[in-house]
Amino acid sequence: MNLFAFTQQHPIVPFIRESDIPQRDACYLPFRKLLDYLLIYVHKGELTIVADEIEHRLVEDQFCLLQPGTVHNLHAAAYNETPFAHLDLFYQAHRDKSFPTKPGQIDLGDYGHLMQPRLNDFEGIHIPVVLKPRQPELYRRLMLRMIECWLTPDPLMKLAAQAAGTELVHEIIRDHTSESGLANRSPDTLDWIDSYMSYHLAEPLSIQDMSKRAHLSPSRFREVFRNRFGMPPHQYLVQLRLNHAKELLLSTSYTLAQIADFCGYSDVSHFSNAFKARIGCTPGAYRLQP
Template identity: 25%
Template sequence: MTMKRADNAISDLLRALQIDVITAFKTQVTTDWVDLDYVPEYNKLYYIVEGEGWLKVDGHEMYPAPGELCLMPAYTRQSYSVLANKRPFLKYWCHFTASIGPFDLFQWIGVPLKISIADQEEMTALFKLLVSLRASGSIISRLREKSIMLEIIARYLEHVPITILQHRSEELKRIQFIQEYIDGHMAESLRIEDMAKAAHLHPNYFIAYFKKHFGVPPLKYVSRKRADKAKFLLATTTHSIKEIADQIGFKETNHFAKFFRKETGQSPTEYRAQNSG
């Protein structure tokens, strides 16, 4: 699988990303801060403000310094402790899940476990807001904390190389094959039976498998992809509405127009008028 194709597959999976912040605090660690060889079902981020300490993730030891952000992924064997005769950490920290289908984001991708933060003022402000939102009981805070958590994760990932974990590569190949089959047969009817047969899966299992990994049923995903392609063609080409309808599997222009309005809230002509260059 090429890097570009793998990136495309991961990008599509990210549409189903579900973020849940479990807890977030700013803590002055005490001298009895220690836990060894446990495997949490959630991710942890430590943003070190002051002090020293020791972390271990699946055999990889770290001694983070102030201004560094550390990731301890879910389902990895972890340990942590203070260091003798050293000032313990003052740190922002959070526990969270980042689910894509049946797996956590960091069960799909591999990233460095520690980075230095260039804009420490910005990162401090993000964590301070996350802690404040988590302490609130309002519905709006639950929504906003997901947004801030996503922003922190994005800040982390934009500064590190991302690789697809080897034990997930076969799974990703099947997902990528399904994506490419749908893209390559957009002008056809795209029945569940045909997609399942191409993926060598029973139709009932295919539906469950697809929803588990993409977060939506197959036909809803196909509709979304058809709408995306139609929007792209309307905005970037001079193809007629009939030609675009043909390319995404509609033989009748009026059926395409009804579909497009349902998906976007606009007619194809209205969308083109507002979005074409």
């Protein structure tokens, strides 16, 4: 499964469901299966986790990420502080219906529609249970900031918690994924083209700039573009410019010179020739039509 393609419909928008900084003596949480992600930081003490039948022993300043569908238990033999967060990573319209599963809850057949996708099911991503951060101090700071803000009953602090959570998720994915691997696996959808061209409608656009943005060579970009839109990039840009010109001619009192400028034409003559060639009449005649 390709992460880029998936996030076109299900963007990565971390949602913190439950979070806290428990301080406990010896504790044991029986086996359960997750619907969402569980991120744990061992701030003090030690924590043993059995995840999908594999035991992991965490010491101070280590992080673990348990992904959806993981069957696990937690055990600490002595005093520990283990800040944690249950969270969704991908947008889910029914996220308010999901929940942190309870001890002993293994059969989630009735809740399968609520289970988050696993990051490790995407190409080029492998995140171990025990994380390997490049900047452990950054993880620690973001994790504690996220939880502190989330526990504060203030809408702005909740927003700050989401911001810290988003940055932390970004760091986790980046640290455990090859950037070149992701770039090589990016889908050739070009879904951003319409908004990009529309935003730069009055400016010169180059194949080099657009192919670089798409992480493609210019020749590959031209090929992908034609397959996606049925015409070369220049013709598609002309189509967008003239469609915008038609809207302005019928809905505004701008002069032809102004419209030509708004639509990326150097002068009225160039604009009029392009308009007539594509639409079949001059801009002035189009404006006067009933």
